[in-house]
Amino acid sequence: MDPQWMDKLVIKNDAKMVFLIMDGLGGLPMDGRPGTELETAKTPNLDALARGGVCGLLDPIAPGITPGSGPAHFALFGYDPVSTNVGRGLLSAAGLDFPITERDLCMRVNFATMDAWGQITDRRAGRIDTETNERLCRKLKEGIRPAPGTELFFATEKEHRALIVLRGDNLHEEITETDPQQTGLPPISPRALVPEAEFTSGLLTDLLAQAKMVLADEPKANMLLLRGYARYHRFKSMSERFGLSPVAIASYPMYRGIARLLGMTVHTPTSSLEEEISALETTWPDYDFFFVHVKPTDSRGEDGKFDEKVKVIETVDALLPRITALHPDVLVVTGDHSTPATLAAHSWHPVPVLLAAKTCRPDRVEHFGEGDCLFGGLGRMPTSSLMTVALAHAGRLTKFGA
Amino acid sequence: MDPQWMDKLVIKNDAKMVFLIMDGLGGLPMDGRPGTELETAKTPNLDALARGGVCGLLDPIAPGITPGSGPAHFALFGYDPVSTNVGRGLLSAAGLDFPITERDLCMRVNFATMDAWGQITDRRAGRIDTETNERLCRKLKEGIRPAPGTELFFATEKEHRALIVLRGDNLHEEITETDPQQTGLPPISPRALVPEAEFTSGLLTDLLAQAKMVLADEPKANMLLLRGYARYHRFKSMSERFGLSPVAIASYPMYRGIARLLGMTVHTPTSSLEEEISALETTWPDYDFFFVHVKPTDSRGEDGKFDEKVKVIETVDALLPRITALHPDVLVVTGDHSTPATLAAHSWHPVPVLLAAKTCRPDRVEHFGEGDCLFGGLGRMPTSSLMTVALAHAGRLTKFGA
Incomplete structure (x- = not known):
């Protein structure tokens, strides 16, 4: 959503928010094995985060709609993905x-x-x-x-x-x-x-x-x-809308482009996930919103490589302690859309999401995976609502009405 | 939803879709017995379909709104039920x-x-x-x-x-x-x-x-x-909007009327559920969207006859193998609204829905019933989104945006 009235509720504070976006995270079972890529991956750190936080499922555009990465990322950053949909040239x-x-x-x-x-x-x-x-x-x-x-x-x-x-x-x-x-x-x-x-x-x-x-x-x-x-199309920046000082740690041109269109500072490209986390650590004092983009989950999905996508997720899980060590006030882990290896393409299936913050109401999710997320406390919502919920957990939204 | 941008994503293929609509399917417990009509019915075939497919709950118009059959059916066919709401005369x-x-x-x-x-x-x-x-x-x-x-x-x-x-x-x-x-x-x-x-x-x-x-x-x-x-009001046909070649197998005038307004071919009226399934078998080669309307679930609900509504559901369940034997690419089983026998009237309660296709992400639903559908992978959504999801599973929608 992109509603003016919501932006008017924004207040500033020192809270820091991390959006760790695993591109194409959502999946499907393949070759008769029972779980999705995320459910198959051994993710002790994500699971621990899920137990302490709150999980759910996101519809990037609308139920049944397979999104391109462009509109799906606009939605992640709290922008209506349909009205902001722009030509690839931009x-x-x-x-x-x-x-x-x-x-x-x-x-x-x-x-x-x-x-x-x-x-x-x-x-x-x-x-x-x-x-x-x-x-x-x-x-x-x-x-x-x-x-x-x-x-x-x-x-x-x-x-x-x-x-x-x-x-x-x-x-x-x-x-x-x-x-x-x-x-x-x-x-x-x-x-x-x-x-x-x-x-x-x-x-x-x-x-x-x-x-x-x-x-x-x-x-x-x-x-x-x-x-x-x-x-040319000018977008209201995340600073104007949400009072955030955002930085993007992303290496692929399109994601860097979207970040720039929304007024994020764009960090120098890195060449590995480890380097992305190092960039997060380096920039930590200077910003309050950190978009960390993980591309290989989507690439391995697009290639139809189930096991390799599982490995990418496990690599991210292993790096997670370096993120939590920074003590973000809100840590969101999700994807922009699903890219099931069995389809070797983007899909319309809803995307698992995990939000960790001190103000989470406990749900009963024990593992971060699509099946468990069905029972998560975030429920199922449009991706564009995620930013509002994250801002709320960051204490950055005031009350609506008297 | 009835948005132009969504219709632009439609692509054509040979996939066949069946919407088996049990009118007034949703129910409530009655006389102190524990289950709804659907939960009380013995439905081994629907349950098997639910285990392999994906379930959920639909709001025909909006939470709390009791629909007439007219707008509820417009929603099932992917039309916004509020803006398309027309006088009964038409x-x-x-x-x-x-x-x-x-x-x-x-x-x-x-x-x-x-x-x-x-x-x-x-x-x-x-x-x-x-x-x-x-x-x-x-x-x-x-x-x-x-x-x-x-x-x-x-x-x-x-x-x-x-x-x-x-x-x-x-x-x-x-x-x-x-x-x-x-x-x-x-x-x-x-x-x-x-x-x-x-x-x-x-x-x-x-x-x-x-x-x-x-x-x-x-x-x-x-x-x-x-x-x-x-x-007079002209509606964009399902062929224009979705590239479908639809046929309606329905005997009651109003449903035939709605089908005709949306450009469906309307099959000769039949006099029993068995004949409806025979009509489905006969017309199978000639169409790619099949609306099969089951009226007695609603009629028995309106009459306040819990046990008779249960029996109608069991009759439909027994006929289900004749539908699955046709190997539809997408099979949807749901209702237009709830008609709990205990209320002897339409109601606002959300409607159980089941979708079976090869691309379903597993959920944990074991039985097709309102209580289990609460945990289904389709989640809860407006009825008008169902067509989009069905088209997605039929491979009939391309990606939104780059």
């Missing part, structure tokens, strides 16, 4: 720390391979390496002449993925994406979906024609596919 | 397969008995039989002269209940109902509730005056009471 731009302005249209771009007949033969250009991507972005920057009154920015994301920002006046995002979604078809033209977007679609048609010429001599990456158009 | 017209147009005002009519002093002595005209009703409709059709520019249609529903459709321009539905709701009082005049409805109320006043004269010589049914005014 998340990419924020993740790359691109200085977005109000005149910008951000686009997520894939380099692709096109044959002599104009048909896409590889939608990811053979997953070119990041260095090639950087070279191509320079080549496009040098070779393309922006239309009068506009500017173009090209930035490498990773492998075949890049960001293009078109800066100008009267730009609109209601344009068809050009990725045909399967090989053997030509790219789709960037058509205006509303009359006001005609001018923008013309600019993009010209951009693609020029890009095709500039990339004509490339063996693999000889075409661009445009997706995730997004105009 | 449901009656649809149920009778009346070819409604945009110029129509539909009314639910009761034949009633009025004494010489103009007071209603029987609001149902001694429950005249359906043949008498048909004769009276013909008599009204012949005897009443519609106002210039308007047409009138009279159709028998059942016993004392009929449908009148007034066709014309500038008709409005904001008119007081004329049923005084108790005997010994005169009918209420059809007064306009908004100024625009003055013209319509004049037409209805004239209609009632003429009807009174035409029926003057009838021993019982000498008056009409008008209720459930409803203008």
Whole structure:
């Protein structure tokens, strides 16, 4: 939820809150074995926390809805995930720390391979390496002449993925994406979906024609596919809404991007979970809200690797004492969505959540797992309500009404 | 929920879904015995389904709200029951397969008995039989002269209940109902509730005056009471919203009417539960959504017959193997609302629900009953969310956001 009246209840104090987010945490049993990934993992520290705290299940968007990580994280931070849902281009731009302005249209771009007949033969250009991507972005920057009154920015994301920002006046995002979604078809033209977007679609048609010429001599990456158009959108920051001074410890661009859009300080990327916890320890005196993002739970789930996802959870459990040693006033452990290894994809199943604080009313949960969370004291609620409950346990919300 | 953004996530596949709706399924204990009707019934097949599937409780409209069958069914099919709530007249017209147009005002009519002093002595005209009703409709059709520019249609529903459709321009539905709701009082005049409805109320006043004269010589049914005014309303079909090809196997007019309003094919009425299941088997290759409506659970509940309602549930349980033998991808068993025999009426108590599919996360429910459903993995949710969850388990929803 994103209701103004709730934000008005916020008061400030010195309480510190940690949101330990294991991406894709929720799971399902696989191959006839009885438990989910979380239920299979040996997690003595999480279980102890569950016994002292309160557990439950979260619906990231709504029952039955499988979320992308973007809206699911907005919900975790207390923002309505539907009304804040923005194009991937904006998340990419924020993740790359691109200085977005109000005149910008951000686009997520894939380099692709096109044959002599104009048909896409590889939608990811053979997953070119990041260095090639950087070279191509320079080549496009040098070779393309922006239309009068506009500017173009090209930035490498990773492998075949890049960001293009078109800066100008009267730009609109209601344009068809050009990725045909399967090989053997030509790219789709960037058509205006509303009359006001005609001018923008013309600019993009010209951009693609020029890009095709500039990339004509490339063996693999000889075409661009445009997706995730997004105009600039300003969000109320977590500081404005909740009076928090937040820091994000996350290494993947999209999560860093979301954190930046919501006004979090974004810590330098780390290269392991241990380093993330070290970053938490280092930044501890300087902030009061800590978003710690664990990516491999989701990655192993997406790969269909049940046992490896179990291991990631056990690794996090082993690191947990370093977090509790900091004595956070509120420690939340949950995921943004479920990624059951057996589905090898995000899913709609509700996400287990654990909240530890001094003001928890005891429930009967003995182990942190989906089955036990069904009986937890937090019950089942939308993910976007979690921040309110966490703020309450942090003593950061005053009474509503007299 | 009926949000546009959710419908945009729909994808098509070959998955088949069955909604087995036992009308008024939810119950209460009676006469000091411990269980509800569903808990008392011996239901080995439903229990087995519950062990492999996932259970929960549904709120048809909102906690504490007792629904009519109309809005409760709209919710089951994924439509917001409050914004789609329409006058009973429209449901009656649809149920009778009346070819409604945009110029129509539909009314639910009761034949009633009025004494010489103009007071209603029987609001149902001694429950005249359906043949008498048909004769009276013909008599009204012949005897009443519609106002210039308007047409009138009279159709028998059942016993004392009929449908009148007034066709014309500038008709409005904001008119007081004329049923005084108790005997010994005169009918209420059809007064306009908004100024625009003055013209319509004049037409209805004239209609009632003429009807009174035409029926003057009838021993019982000498008056009409008008209720459930409803203008034409077009609903987005389940095919448009969910990409489904739905069929309704239901024998009662109102349920057939709702199904028709939502674009379902409506199967020929059957005369027993066995025949309903046979209809399911016969239509199996041709559709992908099957609404199977079981009425007697509600009827026995309304009659206050606890043991008979138990028996109906046991009959359905015995027929269940014929449904599971079809291997639906998603099988939902629930009710539209509760009708506890001890109350002999619809009630606000949440409705037990069971969903069976391959992608269910195990919960610990061993028996399908209200008490066990409290601990089910579906949790407690609005009935209107059920369709979203069912579509998710059918693989018919894509991800929300990036």
